[in-house]
Amino acid sequence: MWAPTVDDEVDRQPDAGDCSFTVGGVAITAFGGGGVGIGEAGPAVAADEAGVAIRLTRARLALAPSSALARAILRGGLTLEADLGLRLTTHRGLVLEGSGGLDLYLAIERAIGNRWLGASISYLRLRLIVDSGPAGAGVTVEATAGVAISIFRVTLTLEGLGARLAVRTRTPRGNLLGIADVAGEVITPPTFGLAIDWGPIRGGGVFAYEADQDRYWGALELAWGKRWALRGVGFCEGRTTGDGATARTQHSLVALVTWERTSVSPGFDLTGVGVFVGTHRRADGDALREGVVSGALDALLFPPDPVGQARSLVAALERFFPAAEPDADTHVVGVLLKLSFAGGLASARLGFLVQFGAGTVNRTKLFVAFAAKLALRGALARVVKLEMAGVGEYEAATGDLEVRARLRNSRLCGANLDGELLVFRGDPLGGAAAPAARTDLEALARPGTGWFFSLGGYHPRWFDGKGPGRARVDQRIAVTVHKGDALTMEWSGYLALTPSAIHLGARARVALSAGGFGIEGLCGFDGMVTYDWDFVLDVFGQVRLILFSRTLCDLGLEGTLRGTSPWSIAGRVKYKILWWSGSKCFSQQLTDDTEPAPPPPSLATQVRTALAEPAAYADAAPGAIASTKRERTGLWGAPERGLRATQTIAPLGVAVTRLGAVRLPRPTAAAVTSVELGGAPWPHRAVTAAFAPGTFFDLTTAQALTAPAAETLDAGFEVAHDAIAVGGEQEAIARYDAITIDRGQTAAAPRPREVVGLPPEVHLAELARRAPPPPPPRQVRVAPAEYARPGVPARGRFATLAATGAPLRRARAGVA
Known part of the structure; x- marks a missing residue:
């Protein structure tokens, strides 16, 4: 078989008044066969069907009208398409097979009525498709049109509305005289548009149905004059779950509706609100964060043209909010706000989303999507323009928090400004074991669970400067100035706080060139300090002279300072002059770690001394009874309280590794084993107090950040009051x-005053008679x-x- 190669991508269109004929491919096939057998009648020769076949694939004949009238009527020209084959065989003879088609596009532009009640047809498209083969022949006729219907100044546009009629021959038990099968159907347009013109209220929308995904989607925009705008976009799709009798269809909905005010006030102003609803959907934090980098996050935060961008907005919302598990019963709801300050000088768009449900995988989460912009007007627009977008995610079950923001389209004093910010709390590796350390810094500061803050990344030798797992930061804080090829100035830096160390670094590069000659300078530093005050500081610098892209002279310096156990310095100087190059390395340890350390304190001695102090014993009695302040010998306590002693040197019954800043030679534990009163042992019980774990135990940075400020541990003992000899009364x-x-x-009642003119005895008797009887x-x-x-x-x-x-x-x- 032989078939020529034809470029399928070339669409050859004829000029006006011409015609073109193209063939996608030509195939010539020869076939045949047979066999020889020996039977009772002797040898026999059997021959199979043999012949030759020629086939043309994707043959296309296009006619372009030459006159203006013909072009107005046949707007798309006239196109004939066919697949033709000719087969010559020994059994069937000459057979013609293949398929063909006719595509005719006619411009109509007919209208009846008006915008209050009317209709119009813009075009009519006729298609004829013919195919034949060994199984039979078929003819399909399609007629579609562009139709617009107006009712009360609301226009519905249907592109591709029509009907299809198909006839297929050699069909057993066909519905046309038993020899053919005829079928017809209505062609519904996959997309239709809507336009509204009600005076001050204007707008439109687009709606579509995708049968392959069983999805309805659409977008709508209405404007009230130049003050208000109502916008919305969303989709609804069904998904079948289960098999057989348990099969059911679950419909999910994603809808975003915003209301915005186009005019702003000179002060602080709320210019827009919105509502988001996603039923049987979940929020994908990774997709939202990718939308920050690609700019697709704007599809969620007040998209400006939902009708024109409907298809891309629906695709973005589907990525952000994929379908939840069938039995998860997970939903997402949210509120959106749009703020403005100083007449639009500064603006912010915020989206607060909550994911909730009964599933175990889709746990309750809170999301905050935000975008902020600061832009001066006029000539000052080149001075400052800041734009930032980000996403925050909080998972209630684990307490994990991740906030990521990125600068975009930002300028500062004519320079481009880029950078990324991260705030993360949790395990960046998601519970997986930490990878083996590849560099000295990864061994010095291991990633742990805790708080991560990064502005521009990390030390270049710590996880390649990007960070581990979910705490990864890809973009440095950078300021770049380009003046053509003559001048380039770049500055980049980073600041990071991790559970194990602090990272800080910066570098600057300047390049000048003119007439083929150039000079380039580079300098910077990278530093990391652990919370045990071990640090690494790298410094570097380089100067190059360039002539026509070739380096004439190169001088560089690299150095590293380490501390504090031990202090050391190392570095290298490298140089190149034309073809002559070399380098010099140096290394020096500045301190000696072999100096004898002071003897560690005795834990048992310190605890015993603390328990012997009078302050270790509680002397307060129940109620308000307390000893008077006067000099006494020995320990005096209230008899009702018993004997109780506590100390705060170290917790009892557990092994401690340090006492404050002093590290013990080995883990040591102290405990009260017995208590004697009057020379006889008495039973006792432990009493507790609050101890700070970081003061007595060696904790990793992650453990130190997540550990409680104080932990209740054994601190002393208590003996019941019955065991105490109180002595004499x-x-x-x-x-x-x-x-x-x-x-x-x-x-006694006070003696009443005497009344002038009456004897005292008479006055007292009268008072006694009038007085009420005393209460019982x-x-x-x-x-x-x-x-x-x-x-x-x-x-x-x-x-x-x-x-x-x-x-x-x-x-x-x-x-x-």
């Missing part, structure tokens, strides 16, 4: 405030331990009530 007079409880013991004594319940009888010495722990009816008064002060 001490007599004391209880001091108290007078609070009368028994109303029967009232104070009230029964009062008192606790024996809280009350004492006035004038009676208190013995033992507390004075008890006497059996007499003397008035009781509450003891408020301490016992002397």
Whole structure:
């Protein structure tokens, strides 16, 4: 078989008044076969069908009208397409097979009615498709048109509305006399447009249906004069889950509707609000962050032209919010805000999204998408123009937080400004084991779980300057100035705080060229300091002289300073002059780590000394009873409280590795094993206190950041009060405030003044007769331990009530 090669991509169109004929390919095939057999009748020769076939593929005949009238009617010309074949065989003879087609595009431009009630047809397209083969022949006729229908100044445009009729021969039990099958269908346009013209309210929209994905999508925009604009974009699609009887169709919806005010005030102003709804969808944080880099995040934050960009907006929203798992029952809702300041000098667009659901994979998450812009007007626009976009993600179940922002289309004093910002909390490796250290800095500062802050990246020798896993930062903070090929100035830098170290670095490059001669200079530094004050500082510089892209002279310096255990310096100087080059290296250790260290403190001695101090014993009794402040020998405590001692030198019962800044030679634990009172051991129990873990344990930076500020650990012991020998009784007079409880013991009433003209006896008798009877004594319940009888010495722990009816008064002060 032989077939020529034809370029399928070339579309040959005839000029006006001409015609063109193209062939996609030509195939010539010869075939045949047979066999020889021996049977009872002797040898026999059998021959199969043999012949030759010629076939033309994608043959196309295009006619272009020459007159203006013909071109107006046949706007797309006349096109004939066909696949033709001729087969000559020994059994069937000459057979013609293939397929062909006719495509005719006619401009109509006919309208009836008006914009309140009317219709119009813009074009008519006729297609005829003929194909034949061994299985039979078929003819398909299609007629489509561009139709616009107007009702009350709302115009609906349908592109490609029509019908299709297909006839297929050699079809068993066909519906046309049993020899052919005829089928017809209505062709519905996949996309239709909408236009609204209601005076001050103008707008339009586009709507479509994609049958292969069972998706409806569309966009709409309405404007009220030059003040308000209502915009929306969204899609709805169905997905079948399950098999057989359990099969069900789940429909998901994504809708974004915004309302904006085109005019702004000179102060702070809210110029737009929006609502986002995504049912049976989840938010993809990675896709949102990729949208920050590509600029696709604008599809979520108040897109300016949803009708013109409908297809791309729907594709972006589908990436940002993919379909959730069938049984996850996950949804996303959000609110959008658009802010303006100083008449549009500064603006911000914010989107607050919440993902919630019952699934285990799609846990509750909070997202914040934002874009901010600061742009001066007029000639100052070249001085400052800052534009930033970013995405924040917070996962409630794990507490992971990731905020990523990036500069774009920004300028500062005529220079381009780029950079990336990251704030991350969590495990950047997602629970995976940390990779093996490839450089000395990766071994010095391992990535851990905690807080990451990066403005422009990390040290170049720490994970290639990008960072580990989810804490990766690709873009340095950079300022670039280009003045053609004559001048180039670049500055870049970074600042990062990780759970293990602080990163800081910068570099600058200047290049001048004129007439083939150029000079280039480069300098900078990279530094990293761990939280144990171990650090690495790299400095470098280079100067080159260039003539017609060839280096004439090159001088460079690289150096590294390390500390603090030990302090060392190393570096290299390299030079090149024409063809002569060389380098010189140096290295020097500045301190000696073999110096004897001071003896470490004894943990047991310090704990024993702290427990012997009077301050270690609690002397406060229950209630308000307390010892008076006076000099005493020994330890004095309240009998009701028992013996209790605590210390804060170190937690007891656990191995500690350091006491503050002093590191112990090995992990050491201290504990109270026994307590003796009066020469006999007594049972005791442990008491606790708050200890800072970082003061007594060697923690990684990640552990130090996530550990609590204080942890409750054993700090001493306590013996019950029954085990304490209190000695002999001490007599004391209880001091108290007078609070009368028994109303029967009232104070004497003051003597009334004498009345002139009456004897005192008569006046007193009259007062006694008129006075009300005294109330009966009230029964009062008192606790024996809280009350004492006035004038009676208190013995033992507390004075008890006497059996007499003397008035009781509450003891408020301490016992002397």
